[in-house]
Amino acid sequence: MITGYTGTAVRDAEQPLLEAGRGPELMAKAAYGLANAVAWRLRESGGTYGSSIVLLIGPGNNGGDALYAATLLLNRGVRATAVLVADRAHQEALTSFRLAGGRILKLDGRHEECLAVALSADLVIDGILGIGARGGLRGELAGFVERLAEHAPAVIACDLPSGLDADSGAVSGPLLAALETVTFGAIKTGLLLPPGEEFCGELSQIDLGLELGDAELRRLDEHDIVDHWPWPHRVDHKYSRGVLGVVAGSNAYPGAAHLALRGALSAGTGMIRYLGPADPPPEVVRGASTVAANRVQAWLVGPGVVEDEAQQRRCLDALRSGLPVVADAGALSLLPRELGPNIVLTPHAGELATLLSGLGDRTERTDVERQPLRHAKRAVELTGATVLLKGATTIVVGPDGQVYSQSEGTPWLATAGSGDTLAGIIGTLLASGVEPALAAAMAASVHGRAGVLASQGGPIAASDIATAVPRVLGELSCLA
Ligand SMILES: NC(=O)C1=CN([C@@H]2O[C@H](COP(=O)(O)OP(=O)(O)OC[C@H]3O[C@@H](n4cnc5c(N)ncnc54)[C@H](O)[C@@H]3O)[C@@H](O)[C@H]2O)[C@@H](O)CC1
Numbered sequence: 001m002i003t004g005y006t007g008t009a010v011r012d013a014e015q016p017l018l019e020a021g022r023g024p025e026l027m028a029k030a031a032y033g034l035a036n037a038v039a040w041r042l043r044e045s046g047g048t049y050g051s052s053i054v055l056l057i058g059p060g061n062n063g064g065d066a067l068y069a070a071t072l073l074l075n076r077g078v079r080a081t082a083v084l085v086a087d088r089a090h091q092e093a094l095t096s097f098r099l100a101g102g103r104i105l106k107l108d109g110r111h112e113e114c115l116a117v118a119l120s121a122d123l124v125i126d127g128i129l130g131i132g133a134r135g136g137l138r139g140e141l142a143g144f145v146e147r148l149a150e151h152a153p154a155v156i157a158c159d160l161p162s163g164l165d166a167d168s169g170a171v172s173g174p175l176l177a178a179l180e181t182v183t184f185g186a187i188k189t190g191l192l193l194p195p196g197e198e199f200c201g202e203l204s205q206i207d208l209g210l211e212l213g214d215a216e217l218r219r220l221d222e223h224d225i226v227d228h229w230p231w232p233h234r235v236d237h238k239y240s241r242g243v244l245g246v247v248a249g250s251n252a253y254p255g256a257a258h259l260a261l262r263g264a265l266s267a268g269t270g271m272i273r274y275l276g277p278a279d280p281p282p283e284v285v286r287g288a289s290t291v292a293a294n295r296v297q298a299w300l301v302g303p304g305v306v307e308d309e310a311q312q313r314r315c316l317d318a319l320r321s322g323l324p325v326v327a328d329a330g331a332l333s334l335l336p337r338e339l340g341p342n343i344v345l346t347p348h349a350g351e352l353a354t355l356l357s358g359l360g361d362r363t364e365r366t367d368v369e370r371q372p373l374r375h376a377k378r379a380v381e382l383t384g385a386t387v388l389l390k391g392a393t394t395i396v397v398g399p400d401g402q403v404y405s406q407s408e409g410t411p412w413l414a415t416a417g418s419g420d421t422l423a424g425i426i427g428t429l430l431a432s433g434v435e436p437a438l439a440a441a442m443a444a445s446v447h448g449r450a451g452v453l454a455s456q457g458g459p460i461a462a463s464d465i466a467t468a469v470p471r472v473l474g475e476l477s478c479l480a
């Protein structure tokens, strides 16, 4: 499992060590880790000796880390130039760098020269701002970074891409996209959240020996899926594995029901009872026409439910049943005011904006895209439900504060019906008794993996995702 911590949590964990006078030791560890990562990249592209790096150095300790790392690299035969982008820089680190033979330039009014130097280097180290940043890059510096970014230089970010909000992943102003981000003490939450994570490249973490509390955010890996997936036992039967009720489809949209059912079947449900006008596949049992008359362990409601009063009534009845429910698509506009944590809402950014606006928080889709975690948390606060916010990175927030961020997918997953299959997988996990936030995060992970497997780099249709899920689970089961 990958865990993410806010910049504030990392700062708090560093505080006792700083008070004990161990600041220089922490910085030395950070610099050593960064220097190794840079050396590794330089070796990959032809060797360290005689190669050249350019450091962009800001006013704080982030710049200090980069300067100390460069000092180590100067001693290994790397040529290094520091471009000071602020009116001050970490003095001790700058002195070490100068004494080791580093060249120093000031950005102030010399953009063309600094740009040319940065573009001639094998690697650029971004040490402008770290967790002390307040807002994005501004003014003259923003203009310089924007121009440099247009040339897409090879960048390693020191702790985080400068200008990225360490806590939220929000981006305001230009950022240099990194090949790799070498982060210190803990992975910051903003490195695992859109939109900022797109700028981070590969993540590597340098241990500083910090005592951190509970993580703010988790990203499940394949071992977590293996540990928590409801694999059937030898003595299980279809009822003990969980029965899922599905209210999906309308006369206008029968296809969504098919895809939701296929999603649920692909994840290994014991049995499905289907309520709606579509012709279900042979593996699915037609349920009694009212929600109350069906014995199930969980409900999946909403895919393809549009302008069909009988189906909408069933969605509402399921949402009030007290059972775990995944509420998708059409059901998101039918929600009762009070929801429990065992209701999983699955909006995309536009649907979340509509949901929040309907609850009195005027929100645009772009607001959600800029700060997805903040808005998903707000929806949890206002509804009491578990929220899965769909996107290239899918975010899940549970009412007791747990946050997951899953990013296994491929852009080919952005296709009609993809969300219906995801809802089906969540439904199967809820019917098997998996706790809602974990069920949503595991489903997002498996859905993403299935998309990648089905795609092999090419386009996919939503039904291909469902076809690939059993293979994904089969491969994962080999790790158990
Ligand atoms: N605190 C510690 O114990 C350690 C910190 N480390 C490094 O120190 C960094 C944090 O250092 P600092 O707290 O000095 O903070 P930063 O290096 O992130 O810089 C903060 C400084 O930048 C200025 N600033 C903030 N936002 C700005 C903006 N938008 N535009 C221009 N200037 C802005 C502020 O005035 C402040 O002086 C971490 O990211 C990490 O790289 C590491 O050395 C490990 C140990």
Ligand SMILES: [K+]
Residues within 6 Å of the ligand: 062, 126, 127, 128, 129, 130, 157, 158, 159, 160, 161, 162
């Ligand atoms: K940085």
